[in-house]
Amino acid sequence: MPDPLEQLLDSLLYEGYALYPYTPEAAKNATPTPFGIVYPPTYAAGLASTFEHLELRCVLEAPGDARISAEVRFLAATGERHEAVAHRLELTDTSVGALEGSSPGAGHSLAREAEVGVRDVGQLLITLSLHAHELHAGVHEVAFAIANRTPCSHGIDRASALTRSMLSTHPILRVSGGRFISPLERPCASVNTFAVLASDTDDAVIGAAIVLPDHPQIAPESRGGLFDSTEIEEALLLHVKALSPAERAEIEREDPVVHEMVARAAAATPQEILALHGRVTMRDPASADVRSPVTETPPEEPPDLVDPTAGEEHADVDGVHFHRSGKVRIRPGPHADLHARMLDGRIATIERIMIDYDGKVHLGVTIDGDPGQELLRDSGRFLFFFAPEVEALQ
Numbered sequence: 001m002p003d004p005l006e007q008l009l010d011s012l013l014y015e016g017y018a019l020y021p022y023t024p025e026a027a028k029n030a031t032p033t034p035f036g037i038v039y040p041p042t043y044a045a046g047l048a049s050t051f052e053h054l055e056l057r058c059v060l061e062a063p064g065d066a067r068i069s070a071e072v073r074f075l076a077a078t079g080e081r082h083e084a085v086a087h088r089l090e091l092t093d094t095s096v097g098a099l100e101g102s103s104p105g106a107g108h109s110l111a112r113e114a115e116v117g118v119r120d121v122g123q124l125l126i127t128l129s130l131h132a133h134e135l136h137a138g139v140h141e142v143a144f145a146i147a148n149r150t151p152c153s154h155g156i157d158r159a160s161a162l163t164r165s166m167l168s169t170h171p172i173l174r175v176s177g178g179r180f181i182s183p184l185e186r187p188c189a190s191v192n193t194f195a196v197l198a199s200d201t202d203d204a205v206i207g208a209a210i211v212l213p214d215h216p217q218i219a220p221e222s223r224g225g226l227f228d229s230t231e232i233e234e235a236l237l238l239h240v241k242a243l244s245p246a247e248r249a250e251i252e253r254e255d256p257v258v259h260e261m262v263a264r265a266a267a268a269t270p271q272e273i274l275a276l277h278g279r280v281t282m283r284d285p286a287s288a289d290v291r292s293p294v295t296e297t298p299p300e301e302p303p304d305l306v307d308p309t310a311g312e313e314h315a316d317v318d319g320v321h322f323h324r325s326g327k328v329r330i331r332p333g334p335h336a337d338l339h340a341r342m343l344d345g346r347i348a349t350i351e352r353i354m355i356d357y358d359g360k361v362h363l364g365v366t367i368d369g370d371p372g373q374e375l376l377r378d379s380g381r382f383l384f385f386f387a388p389e390v391e392a393l394q
Helices: 004-013 158-162 233-241 245-252 256-266 270-274 373-379
Strands: 053-061 067-077 084-095 110-118 122-136 139-148 167-176 179-181 194-197 204-208 314-317 320-323 327-330 347-355 361-367 383-386 390-393
Touching: 004 067, 004 167, 004 204, 053 167, 053 194, 053 204, 067 110, 067 122, 067 139, 084 110, 084 122, 139 167, 167 179, 233 256, 233 270, 233 373, 245 256, 270 373, 314 347, 320 347, 320 390, 327 361, 361 373
Parallel strands: none
Antiparallel strands: 053 139, 053 179, 067 084, 067 167, 110 122, 122 139, 167 204, 194 204, 314 320, 327 347, 327 390, 347 361, 361 383
């Protein structure tokens, strides 16, 4: 079974890496749009919104002999549009006691200098350091700092600075024999990152480039990262399936990371897409301190539960009878939006009949002759019209 923390990190690492439609000629993919940037110091000094370092701070409950380890995951740009290569740097694990009383630059700090090769740039020069101090018996504040020391000339533009930066930078702390306290309970002054409890046993903390809740999880139905992991995965998969053959051919020439993602998304079956359509789990209230176990199997609905999305079998509006699977002709009024007017005269099938609290009837339809009709029907994505906007056909 894949490591849930590694799955989460892989997803976060490529958040925003490439954007729909993923083609190299798309303007939005001309330059990187990453989160979690650690710029070279000369460039960062020129703007109040840029940082040349990152520091993850958190509180740890552990005895002195507990072992702690630190690593950082990040991308380094290749200079070709959004393309980048993933890197991992680690510090040798040590005991919490060995770090006690240390501070940045002190002899007890665990530190490392590293060089990462980048095409057309040479080397990224990176410094890692880990230190801790005791707040009170058995409770420590831990700080993991990452600094970009790569030189650059004054006056370079952002695109050039990004080729000398750490992109999507995610520091990770792990402990054996102790537990981290939620940053929501014991906030610390982290810099350029958001500390998040990242494991069910509270033995790992990540510094996220976007705001996340404690214990974030990848849904068991997920088909894998899509570079927009905070978006609706069902919609993203449908977007990939809507790419034209020409766009797919362009992507075939893209970098391997984008190619693999699009191929995996395109291979999703209707059943797998339908599983992403959301769910409501009904269960008895549980104690707040009891967490639901993480499983690979989606929860099952309780027996005899009425499906609120099924709607009504039929409805009568001003003497006109509508029934599910019946046929209508779209006749939007003059004030309808452009999308509705483009369907004027098309024949559609009634898939859902919903009646709101005010008694108004909403007809969810799919358009006959649309090549995506079956997919939209299977995934429950309908176009809705009011009764006066359609003409019932016998």
